[in-house]
Structures are given as structure tokens and as C-alpha cells.
Amino acid sequence: MAYADLEKRRKFHRDYYAKNPHYAKNQQEKNRQRNREIITEHCGCKCCKCGSTERLEYDHINPALKKSKQSFLSIGKKDLLNQIDNIQVLCHECHKSRSTAQKTAAWKLFTSLSLEEQEQLLDTESL
Numbered sequence: 001m002a003y004a005d006l007e008k009r010r011k012f013h014r015d016y017y018a019k020n021p022h023y024a025k026n027q028q029e030k031n032r033q034r035n036r037e038i039i040t041e042h043c044g045c046k047c048c049k050c051g052s053t054e055r056l057e058y059d060h061i062n063p064a065l066k067k068s069k070q071s072f073l074s075i076g077k078k079d080l081l082n083q084i085d086n087i088q089v090l091c092h093e094c095h096k097s098r099s100t101a102q103k104t105a106a107w108k109l110f111t112s113l114s115l116e117e118q119e120q121l122l123d124t125e126s127l
């Protein structure tokens, strides 16, 4: 069923999955497995920083290019392929370390601004 209107399409899927929860769960897991296979084929199956094969996670190389807040595993195949060059595989520890470093860098950048510039960034209407 093709809907030009994205909201109508989402409502159709929400209603369908609400009526067919078993199908929804299976389909969701199939999509997640398909995405895992695509990412593994493209990025390999070990941490690109330390080589570990334990507790692997997916990271946005450039977080500014994030298209949504959704996990790489739950997005559609087309969206995944459009973003595949921005994905890297990291183990949990390397991912945590990188995320912490990004937050620290963001804080340093924020606090280097004048108070007026900080307030402009915090203005919820500009977000």
C-alpha cells in the first residue's frame, strides 16, 4: 500500500502492527538481522579501534550527519545504505570512550563561547 503522505503511511503501519503484534515483532527482528548483515558486510565484525570482537556496537563516524535518532538496526534498508559510509563498528568500551570524548569536546566548545552565544544556543525556539 503506497501512501504519498508520510503520516498516513505511519498510521497505517501503527494500526496494522497493533492488530498483528506477532507479525510486527517478527518483521522488526528480520529487518534488524538484515541490517546487521549489511553493516557487517560493509564494516567487518570487529572493533575498528582495538580489534575486539566482543560487545560490538555501531557508531556514527560523523554524528553531524545523523539522519534520525533511530538505531542503524531499525531504519529501512534504503536509509541504511545511504548512511553506510558513516558507520563504524566499535566495541562497547571504545564506543563509550569515543562518546565521552565527544561530549567533553562539545562542552569545551560550548563553554568557550560568550554568555550571549551560549544563551542563543540554549534558546529553545532556535533548536
Ligand SMILES: [Zn+2]
Residues within 6 Å of the ligand: 047, 048, 049, 050, 051, 052, 090, 091, 092, 093, 094, 095
Ligand atoms: Zn574496541
